[in-house]
Amino acid sequence: MRKILLGVDAVNPDMDALDFACYLARLTKSKVTGVFLENLVAAEIPVVKQMQGIVSIDWQVDEKSPGNAIKMGLVEKNISFFKEACLRRSVTGRVHRDKGVPANELIEESRFADVIVVNSDTSFNKRYEGAPTEFVRDILKKAECPVIIAPGKFDAMDEIIFTYDKSASSVFAIKQFTYLFPELQNRKVSVVQVNAKGEWHGSDKRKFEEWLNDHYTDFHFEVEKGDSDAKLFEYLFKRKNIMIVMGAYGRNAVSHFFKPSHADLLLTTVTQPIFIAHF
Secondary structure, three states: OOEEEEEEEOOOOOHHHHHHHHHHHHHHOOEEEEEEEEOHHHHOEEEEEEEOOEEEEEEEOOOOOHHHHHHHHHHHHHHHHHHHHHHHOOOOEEEEEEEOOHHHHHHHHHOOOOEEEEEOOOOOOOOOOOOOOHHHHHHHHHOOOOEEEEOOOOOOOOEEEEEOOOOHHHHHHHHHHHHHOHHHOOOEEEEEEEEOOOOOOOOOHHHHHHHHHOOOOEEEEEEEEOOHHHHHHHHHHOOOOEEEEEOOOOOOOOOOOOOHHHHHHHHHHOOOOEEEOOO
16 A cells, blocks of 8 residues: 545644554555545635626635635645655645545545545534534445545554455455555454354355465454444444444445444444445
8 A cells, every 4th residue: 555545624624633644554554645625615705797698697615705714824834744744744745735525535536446444423514413524424335445534543453354245346345455465464353243043154264264374464253243333332332442444325225234324323333443445
């Protein structure tokens, strides 16, 4: 991995997400590209325009207004802070300043990136949304690279949890994570399956084990008995300093573990980083 996108609210950047993105950059010797998102569409006002005698209404930002001047000054200050923060953390930081619909801008950027890091409560609405916000849901559904939901606070990554439900989506997420983070080959890996019988289903365990053995030095399989959603939540809540890896969000190939509503609950309540990849 070489290019990490950090989705940044240009007016109100999140320091925890920046810290986590820089941790990943140091781990993988990558660059962090801060995509400073400005919701200028929401700031546009109607303006009367006349061309060749025809009067029309257009929408544009009042760049001369005192409010816009204050906002632009704040954005410039935040960009300078981002650059200095990357330097202090021994990370190469780059800045892309995107003006438009924030989700669309970041999704477009994702085509040429290895991974996106974003906080689950990043929002460009004036009203409080909770987490995950509409912006984050859009990113999870449409991003063209894996997305990592940054934790509120991050101390260490001692264990990787692969959530596995026999679907192609869950295996694809595991592969993507492994290929992006070969530096984690010596971390403890737990492959977790949840089902009603509490037994590992299928004949693919041997093949899976063979593949894992080529990439990791310390891994094991676990199976939990019970309802997949509730039992997995319970399992994850018991652990700290982990990275959770799960399959697609809101696509046709949604992981059997999580419908979007269940993933939303996980993103709201689990304080560990979550890696989500699309199939």
